[in-house]
Amino acid sequence: MKAIAIIPGTTNLSLIDRPEPQIQADDEIKIKTWYVGICGTDREIVSGGRADAPRERNELIIGHEMFGQIVEMGSSVTKVKLGDFAVFAVRRGCGQCTACLNNRSDMCYTGNYTERGIKGADGYQAEYIVDKEQYIVKVPEPLKDIGVLTEPMSVAAKAIDEAIRVQAARLKDFDDPVNWLKGKKALVAGMGPIGLMAAFALKIKGAEVIGLDIVDEDSYRPRILKEIGGTYIDGRQVKVTDIDEQIGQIDFVFEAAGIAKLQFQLIDTLGINAIYMATGIPSDKHTPAFDGGTLMQQLVLKNQIVLGSVNASVDHYDQAVHYLEKSLKLWPNTIEKIITYKFPYTDFDAALHYHSADEIKVVIDWRL
Template identity: 35%
Template sequence: MRAIAIFPKEKSIKLIEHEAPHITSPTQVKLRMLEVGVCGTDKEICTFRFGAPPPGYNYLVLGHEALGEVVEVGTGVQRLKPGDLVIPTVRRPCSDSNCRACAVARQDFCFTGEYTEYGIKSQHGYMTEFVVDDEQFMHPVPQELRNVAVLTEPLTIAEKALLQVWAMQQRLPWQMPDAPADQPGKGLKAVVLGAGPISLLGSMALIVAGFDTYVYSRSVPPHPKAELVQSIGATYISSKTTSVEDMVKQVGNIDLVYEGLGGSTLPFEVMNHLGRNAIFAFTGVPTFTTSTQATDQLMSRLVGKNQVVFGTVNAGNDAFAAAIRDLHIFTQRWPAAVRSLISQRVSMENAQDALLGKYGGIKTVVTIAE
């Protein structure tokens, strides 16, 4: 079967023939892969800075933001049947019996760092025609989300960040007393850094949670990303025309910053302006460290203002469930905006161009099967 793979030693990306999988365990399911999103991690892997093939292979099949259709199930499968749409989990548990996180299926918090990740680290990914995997790592999605379900996995990043925000902020009376149960962020202000897929999906999640949401990104309006932000009820501010200081004056007290840039200079500048009892969520991983932030000043502000700064990567079952729930809400509330997040769908033959960043827009998706 066909697959898109990188060959790290020869530094090449190829459309290859890859062995077809077969069910070998009662709890396994066979998936026909439908779509795979291309993200910054895939593009970084294609610069050959990281990305590890499975043992015994000289190549790594790419792709981790995936949507598949169940075509066959093992005799012990209970939750799934042929025809179901599923989103597979990316990260898999390590083998260390002392890893408390992996022992309870929270491999997104693995203590050892010896986890594997589909399409990233020691496991072939989903940019291929068929995949066999265990039922426990499958997340069913309703058929009505077929056209946008591939956005679930990037959305899990925002969902995990929000789950951690709510858990951490139980340390103080952070929520407004009159905030509705379904809008716990009502009356609080959030600033989203960047306007890529993770930032835009995060903005939608914040708005659904009730936050007064601002998106601070480079593009100068009029611009499609700015228009999308405005269409969902957030406020767009360009970092090219508005300084951080002026952005803060416009926003007022910042309760939450959700970073989706992947660079450190702007986030650390914005961190200087966090409000009291605020929280800062990092989701991006810089390629190079460029920050010149003075650590003494940073520590003084963190301690003096009771702030929390945390990094988050990957996601657990709770974040996947939240992502599927919210994606359904997004499509009902902002159908055109959600559809516009996917800028183009390309064939496997054009996947290499997508991986090398030759397509513009917000999100490129590789179509594996119709």
């Protein structure tokens, strides 16, 4: 079969031939790949950035945002059936810590997990994929055109789920723990794929969504935000530290920009008892200058929480599918706009290196 692979630490990206994977155990499932999304991690990898090949090889098949159709499965599989559409989750546990032993590799204690297409395990940019039933999530047939968005939506789903759980635990005596986000102000910083996925999910949860980026208000991403009822702030026109003065203090910050200076500045927007979820990973390792005393004073006096969130569990993938179903029902002509470009796998180089001002999600099509 064909696959897209790289020698980690280099820019040697190529279309290779690999033996087609076969089912070896009763709990395994084989999927014919339809689409694989491209994200910033993929582009970092193909630029020579962080990635690890499997131990037995010097090359890594890239790709972790997959979607496809089941063509074969082992005799013990019960979660899906032949012909179903589905996705596999990304991370595989260390097999040692309590989190991984409970199928929560997204919370691995040891750091010895693997991630398909990223760290120590081949990814999904290939014609066929075989993996275990415990990592599969069924995607309903009506979502077949946007099912590839499940992985980025799962990142948003986990961050939102954790925020709700934390707030429900500490505010349960005087706020609604079930519908905590309803009517709350949520600021989404970074209108890329994950930020926009968060905007859709937060609107579904009943939040008042404000998007923050540094693009023109009439450009593609802010227009999508407005179509689902969100409002937009151009960070070039309004200082981040002035946002709370303009629109009031924020109950929930969802950070998806990955810019260290901005990440610290966003704390200033938080209101009393507010929570901040950071999902972006800054590429710049230098610590920006900021008034740490003032920020820490605010965190203490206003009972605020700042959390980091990465990856997602299989349960969060299920939540992501639910959010996509609701989004397709509520905004059928909008959620589809997140996928801005599709390239056949034979044009993989253009897909991974081509950038447009209006790009949100680029997808490689393996249906040839």
